[in-house]
Every structure is written in structure tokens, then in C-alpha cells.
Amino acid sequence: MMEQTEEERTMLKIDHLQKHYGDFHLNCTMEVQNGRITGLVGPNGAGKSTVFKAVLGLIRPEGGSVSLSGRDVREFSVEDKRLYGAVLTDSGFSGWLSIKEIIPMLKGLYPGFDRRDFEEQCRRFGLPLNKKIKDFSMGMKAKLKVLTALSHGAEFLVLDEPTAGLDVMARDEILSLLRDFMETEGRAIFISSHISTDLEGLCDDIYMIHEGEIILHEDTDVLLGQYAILKVEEEQYAKLDQRYLLRKQRQPYGYRCLTSQRQFYRDNYPGIVIEKSGIDELIYMMIKGEKI
């Protein structure tokens, strides 16, 4: 079997994407590889939704480029747009329609739309077919958007906060659908979520964005396996090898430090407290911590 080139492996390529809104400046470079689920995390207002909108061609970048499967998204035709499915956090189908009414519309828009499967999934997730979407709960609307994105054989999913408003059970079912989606070769997902545990269990790699800039990119396994929080007193901190410390934060007892080499400190400093860092902790330290 021939090995794929770097270009063939890249599903989404964002190259120095720039957009300015008043004091906010986005300058972002990132990639989503074929066969992988890539997450984007960051605090509110960091630029996540702007990146998603640029990927979907909903805003005009002021610099840089966004390409999907090697083609600039601004040049996308209707056929190209059929290759992806999208979920946007603040926008959806018109609330005046019901699922029964959007089905023929989806059939018209996507030749690959699987009506039977879509209706079955709607029933499975407890979505009434005849009720107006405006009368749906937030969770029901979220489920409908994800099921729609999965309904037409897309190769790439662009999901901005797809699990927002869902309870634990529904979230788990949706995440399971996304894992099933990835069973087919040649697919990829680009996802953001405020619920870090969703991303920890789902993503292959994660980008962190803050004030419009990507400040960290790492494989999820590395983030969860090698990153850690060190809790040290002042004297311990003074003796620490600081080469592998990324951030520090002053505490009443001394310092909290973020490291990307947990094992190094575990082996060489047996006396210090080392805690695993989840994504929330990581975001907090990367943003609130002082750069070393």
C-alpha cells in the first residue's frame, strides 16, 4: 500500500488566518489530519468560534488561508460543501419548521442523505418529528444539529460546541456516534467543547487558543500522560530544574507549576507533590500562569 504524502494526510489546513474585531486579533495556524479528531479549546472570547466560522467560509479572513482537502474554502462550490457536516453553537434550522419539514429540504440539499437512518436516529434520541424546532429544548436542538451533520455521508465534521446543553447520557451517546463516524477511513473531525472531559476521551490531538493565538498543540495522550502540576514550596522551587516548566503561579505555600515532563520530576524530585493535569487545569495554567 502506498504511503500518503503530508498533503494527502492533511484534511484541514489553516495557515496564518487573520481576522480583526476591534481589540481582538486572530492569527492562527493549525491542521487537522485525515483519520484524526482534533480539538480546539480555550476560554470564552479566545477566538474558537471565529476559527470555525472561517473554516465554514462564513467570514472573510483578512489574511492567510483556510483549505479543506487542498482547496481554499472561499472557492467552495455546492458539491464541495456536501463533503462536510457542521454544527454551530449559536445558529441552527429555522425554529418555525419541524423535523418532518426539514427532511425533504435535506434530501434536496444532500444526494447522500439517508432519510430512514435519520428518522431512526431522531426517534432514538427522543426528537419529535412533528414538533416545531423552536419548541425544542436546548439539548434537543443540539442533538438535531449533530444528527443532521452525520446524516449525509460527510467526510469531515466541523463541530463547534456540539454537546452544549446535553445531559451526561445524551453526551455519551453523541460522542459514541462521533466515534462510529471515525470508523470509516478518510474521515476527520474538528471539534470544540467547553466540557473538557468530552475532548479528553475523544480527541487525538488538541490545540489551545488564547486571545486569537494558538498557544499549545499536543497529542491528547501526551497532554494527559506527560503534563502535570507540581506543587512546591519556595525552597523546593529554587532547587527545581526549570527547563521543563511551562508556567508557574504564586500560591500561599509556594508555587504551582505546569510541566510537560511529569516523569522527569517524578524521577528526580521524589519529595514534591505531582498531580495529573486535566485539560481544564492546563487551560487555567497556560492562561493564568506566569510564563517561565
Next chain:
Amino acid sequence: MTGLLIKDFQFMKKNWMVLLFLVGMGGILFASSSRYVYFFVSYCTMFGGLMMLNTISYDSFDNGYAYLFSLPVTPRLYVAEKYLFVILTSAAGCVFSGTMAAFMTDREGLMPGEHLMVCLMLWMVLLWVACLMIPLNLKFGTEKSRSILLGIWVVVVVIIGSLALHGGVNIQGQLSRSMERLGAVGDLAVTGGFTAVVLCLSMAVSTHIMNRKEY
């Protein structure tokens, strides 16, 4: 395109009670005197066209454009569908009212061929109005565009009134003489050609507006 048309007809279906009421009102007026026959035709044609503005409101409501354009819909396709929709709905209104008028009245004494021509002319003139309203709606939204349209009418009336009153220009007379010179087929061809140009120009402007927008 099919998906978008289905969506807009679904929206239209939502307003079938309003549609029935307004057509009924027009019908009552029409039944009261055959003098209102062409008012009824233009009223139904216009009403069919107005349905399109309603669909634009539905689309834009609650940041709906962002999701719509994440589907396989480009601004160009969206705009083209709106024009097709307005052509279809206004034509349906014209055919419905024109047929009723043809069979239920003396058509103000016009022959069937002349009646058909008047209906076609009315349809095309009302398409000009739609060609003005679509870009205004897309650019300024439903509320603002109504005020702007009203402003445009006032300006047009003032200009025509001033020309007639102070400039001694008899616009209606000149128009009638020109139409007589061209003959029925010529009138239809000129109006049709002008309508096609207006449609193309309006579509280009609307596409430009939608391409410039961010969602």
C-alpha cells in the same frame, strides 16, 4: 436549489391562513365590481411575490444565515433561488387571478389576447418591484428596507409629479404613444427585455451583497 425551494414553500405553507384571508379580501373587492379586475390581478401577483420577503425574514431570524450557509448553499445559489421563488410565486398569483378574471368578468371589455397581455405586463412590472425589494431586504433587513422603499416611492412620485406639473412633460401620454407605435408584440418584447435586464442587474447586486456579508 431544490432543497432551498422546498424550504421556502414550507415557510409559505405556514402562512396559508393569511394567504387565504388576503386573497379572499381581494376576491370580495373584485366581486363587488368588475372595474377592479386588474387591481385584483396585480394584488394577487404582488402578494405571491411578497411571500419571498417573508422567507428572507425566516432565513435571517436568530442568526439563521450562519447555519444555512454551512449547508451546501452558496450566496449565489441562495440569491438565485430567491429570484426563482419570486418568479414562481408571483406567476402563480398572476395565473390564478388572471384565470379567475378571464372567466368571471368581461375583463373591462378586453379580448382574451389583450387580457393575457395585460396580465403578463402586470406580472413583469411587479417583478421590477421585487427586483428592488430583494436587494434592499438582503442589505438592510425587513424593517429598514420597508422605510427605504417608502422613501424611494416618495422620491419617484415627487420627480414624476414635478416633471408633469412644472416641466410640462406628459409621461402617460408619451408612454401611450410609444406603446401604440410598437404594437402589442413589440410592447411585450420591450417590457420582457427590460424585465430580464432588471432581473439580471438586481441578481448581481443581491449576490454582491450576500458575498460581502459575514455570518
